[in-house]
Amino acid sequence: MAFFSKQQQEPIPEVDTDVWSCSGGDCAGWMRADYSFSDTPACPLCGAEMMSEVRNLPEIK
Numbered sequence: 001m002a003f004f005s006k007q008q009q010e011p012i013p014e015v016d017t018d019v020w021s022c023s024g025g026d027c028a029g030w031m032r033a034d035y036s037f038s039d040t041p042a043c044p045l046c047g048a049e050m051m052s053e054v055r056n057l058p059e060i061k
Contacts, residue, residue, distance in 0.1 A: 012058040012059065013058070013059050014056050014057060014058055014059065015056070015057070015059045016054050016055075016056055017032060017033075017054065017055055017056070017057045018032070018033040018034070018052065018053075018054055019031060019032055019033055019052075019053055019054070019055050019057075020032075020033055020036055020041055020050040020051070020052060020053075021050060021051050021052075021053050022043040022045065022046065022048055022050055022051075023043075023048050023049045023050060023051050024043060024046045024048035026046075027043060027045055027046040027048060029043045029044065029045040029046065029050075030050075030055075031044075031050075032057070032060075033052065
């Protein structure tokens with residue numbers, strides 16, 4: 001049985017966020033820079049180097 005709410009939820013604002021992105025060709029791994037334990041992390045999925053980039057992501061408070 002499905003439940004449908006009539007209340008509209010507020011959209012979550014998106015902000016430019018620093019992330020680490022995997023440089024491996026077949027891997028799509030990434031992580032927010034604020035949650036990394038290293039200054040130059042390795043990809044937790046494939047072990048390749050990660051590159052710094054900026055993505056527009058939902059804001060986390």
